Amino acid sequence: MRPWQKVLIVAVNIYLLLFFGPVAGFDIFRIIPEIASKPSTLLQQLLIGIANGSIIAIIALGYTLVYGIIELVNFAHGDVYMLGAFMSLTIIGAFGVTAESTGAQKIVAILVAFLGAVAFTATANVTIERVAYRRLRNAPRLASLISAIGVSFILQNVGLFWGGLKAFFPIMGVNAAAPKAFPELIGRIDVFKDILGWNVPISFSTKDLLVITVASSLMIGLRLFVQYTRLGKAMRATAENRDAAKIMGIDVDRVIAFTFLLGGSLAGAAGLLVGLYNNTAVFTMGFTAGLRAFTSAVLGGIGNITGAMLGGFLIGILAAFSDQYFSSRWTNAWVFAVLVLVLVFRPTGLLGESIGQKA
Amino acid sequence: MLELKDVHTYYGNIHALKGISLKVEKGEIVTLIGSNGAGKTTTLRTIQGLLRPRSGSIVLEGEELTKIPPHLITERGVSQSPEGRLIFPRMTVLENLEMGAFSRKDKDGIKRDLERVCIVFPRLKERVKQKGGTLSGGEQQMLAMGRALMANPRVLLLDEPSMGLAPILVEQIFQIIQELNKQGTTILLVEQNARMALSIAHRGYVLQTGHIRLQGDAKRLHDDEEVRKTYLGEE
Ligand SMILES: Nc1ncnc2c1ncn2[C@@H]1O[C@H](COP(=O)(O)OP(=O)(O)OP(=O)(O)O)[C@@H](O)[C@H]1O
Ligand SMILES: [Mg+2]
Numbered sequence: 001m002r003p004w005q006k007v008l009i010v011a012v013n014i015y016l017l018l019f020f021g022p023v024a025g026f027d028i029f030r031i032i033p034e035i036a037s038k039p040s041t042l043l044q045q046l047l048i049g050i051a052n053g054s055i056i057a058i059i060a061l062g063y064t065l066v067y068g069i070i071e072l073v074n075f076a077h078g079d080v081y082m083l084g085a086f087m088s089l090t091i092i093g094a095f096g097v098t099a100e101s102t103g104a105q106k107i108v109a110i111l112v113a114f115l116g117a118v119a120f121t122a123t124a125n126v127t128i129e130r131v132a133y134r135r136l137r138n139a140p141r142l143a144s145l146i147s148a149i150g151v152s153f154i155l156q157n158v159g160l161f162w163g164g165l166k167a168f169f170p171i172m173g174v175n176a177a178a179p180k181a182f183p184e185l186i187g188r189i190d191v192f193k194d195i196l197g198w199n200v201p202i203s204f205s206t207k208d209l210l211v212i213t214v215a216s217s218l219m220i221g222l223r224l225f226v227q228y229t230r231l232g233k234a235m236r237a238t239a240e241n242r243d244a245a246k247i248m249g250i251d252v253d254r255v256i257a258f259t260f261l262l263g264g265s266l267a268g269a270a271g272l273l274v275g276l277y278n279n280t281a282v283f284t285m286g287f288t289a290g291l292r293a294f295t296s297a298v299l300g301g302i303g304n305i306t307g308a309m310l311g312g313f314l315i316g317i318l319a320a321f322s323d324q325y326f327s328s329r330w331t332n333a334w335v336f337a338v339l340v341l342v343l344v345f346r347p348t349g350l351l352g353e354s355i356g357q358k359a
Numbered sequence: 360m361l362e363l364k365d366v367h368t369y370y371g372n373i374h375a376l377k378g379i380s381l382k383v384e385k386g387e388i389v390t391l392i393g394s395n396g397a398g399k400t401t402t403l404r405t406i407q408g409l410l411r412p413r414s415g416s417i418v419l420e421g422e423e424l425t426k427i428p429p430h431l432i433t434e435r436g437v438s439q440s441p442e443g444r445l446i447f448p449r450m451t452v453l454e455n456l457e458m459g460a461f462s463r464k465d466k467d468g469i470k471r472d473l474e475r476v477c478i479v480f481p482r483l484k485e486r487v488k489q490k491g492g493t494l495s496g497g498e499q500q501m502l503a504m505g506r507a508l509m510a511n512p513r514v515l516l517l518d519e520p521s522m523g524l525a526p527i528l529v530e531q532i533f534q535i536i537q538e539l540n541k542q543g544t545t546i547l548l549v550e551q552n553a554r555m556a557l558s559i560a561h562r563g564y565v566l567q568t569g570h571i572r573l574q575g576d577a578k579r580l581h582d583d584e585e586v587r588k589t590y591l592g593e594e
Contacts, residue, residue, distance in 0.1 A: 233458065236449070237450070240448060240449055240450065241445050243441070244441070246407075246408070246409060246429040246430060247407060247409070247439055247507075248433065248506075248510075249430045249431075249462030250430055250461055251428070252430070
C-alpha cells in the first residue's frame, strides 16, 4: 500500500469515528469528563482488563501455537475452551462443593477438575487434528479453514447437548442453552484493602491475582519449553520448515499432534480458570472468547508466544474500557475493528517478524 | 550400500521418475547429472522419503526404505543438503547444526562431529550465534552441508551444493566434498556443474526426463561425446 493510501484510510477512519463513533459509545465529549471526575475508575478498569486479558491470553497461546506450526487458524479452539469450562463444571458438580465447603474440599475439587478438564480438552484437540485437519494438510489452505469452522459448530452443539443433560449433571440447571452457574470457590478477598491494608479506591481481588499469576507462569513456562527442550526445538524446526524438519529425522506428525495437545491443555486450563473467575459458563462462550483471543494473537504477531500474551492484555484492557466508557453492546465490534486495523496496517502484529523467510 | 530399483515417482498425474535404477557403493562419490527438470531433486527427495514412489524399491544395506516414514529413514543413516538449502532461518547457526543431529543419541559422537564441522567450515564457527536467515547464500550452503554432516550419515545426499556460489567457493566446496569422502563418507552428488562433478566422482549417472540415459565410470562419462556436447557444452 502506498503512503497516501494509508493516510486516506486513516482520515476516513477518523471521520467515521467522530461522526458514527458516538453510536458505538465512542463519544469523547462524554468520556473525557467522566474520566476526569473519577480517575480511579480508569485504574480499576485497567486492572479488570488485565485480569480478563490473562484468560484471553491463555486461549490466544493455543491459536498462536497451532498457527505457528501449520498456518491454520483453528476456529474450533474457542469451543475447545468452552468444553474445558463444561468439563470443570461437571467435575466440580460431581464433587458437590459449594462456597460453604471447607478449604480442603475446594482444593481437591479444583485440582481434580483441573486434571480432568486439561486431559479432556487435550484429547479432544488431538482428536480434532487427527480427524479434521491432518488429511487436509497438503490441500489448499481454505479446506482446513472450513473444516475448522465445521468442527466449531459441532463442538457448540456438543456443549448445548451437554448443558441439557440435567438428569445426569444436576449442576447444569434448568435450560440447555442457559448460562450455567459455577459455584464461588476462590472467594473475593481484596488484596489491597484486606491483605495489604491499603486504603485505596480500587479493588484487586485474590481472583484477579490468581488468573494473572497463572497466565503469566504458563506463558513463561511455554517460552522456556519451546526455547530449550528437545521437543520444543522440534516444534520450532517444524514451524520454520516442515520438509527440513523431516530431513532432520523429526516425526512431524507427532510434533504437530503434540502442539495440539499443548494448545488443548491450555484451553482446558483457561476454561476452568474462567469458571472460577466469572462463575458462569455457557455453550456460546467459546465464540466470543475465541474472537478476542484470535484478535490478541494477531495483534501480538501470530506465531509469537510473547506477542499472544501482550495482545491478550491489550485486548482485555480495550474490552474493559469499552464496557465502562463506550458501550458494552459494542465491545465485540471494537475488538473486531482492532483486528481489521492490525490486518491492514501491520499484518505481522506488534512483535511479529516479517514472514519473508517462511518456506 | 544404497540401491534404487525401477523407482517411479509421481507428482499427482505428472510422471517425474520413470523407472530409476542406480547404486551407490560404500566409500564412493556417485554423481547424478542432467538438465533442468530431469528429476534429480525428485530422486533425492524420494530416497529421503519426502516423496513416496508409486512402485520400485529403495534398499539401504539390506533394508527397504520405501515402507518406513522419513524420520526413520534419517535414523537409518540418510541425510541431505536439500535443494534450496532449507536451513532454519530463525534458529541460530548452532541450533541449526544441533537439529542436524536430532536423531542421534551418542552425545560424544555429536560433539566430535560438531568440532569436525567447525574445522571443515571455519566460517560457520565464527557465526554460531547468528540467526541462520542472516547468513549469506554461500554461508547458508555451508550450513546446510554442515547440518547434514551432523547426522553422521551412511549416505550423504547433496543437491547442487555449488548453486549460487562464487567460482572460488565452488572449487572449495568440491574440495571439501572430496575430503569428506576420503574421511569415509559415502556421497550421492547432484550437480548442474557436470564437469566438476565428474572430475571428483567415481561413477556417474546421466538423467534425462525421468530416465537414466547413461551411466558408468566418471572418467568415461567425462570423455563421452554425447555428454561433452549436451552437459559440458563442448563442440
Ligand atoms: N511439486 C511439483 N509438482 C509438480 N511437478 C513437479 C514438482 N516438483 C517437480 N516437478 C516436476 O518434476 C520434474 C523433475 O523435477 P526435479 O525438481 O526433480 O528436477 P531437477 O532435475 O532437480 O531440476 P533442476 O536442475 O532444475 O533442479 C520436472 O518436470 C518438474 O516440473
Ligand atoms: Mg533440482
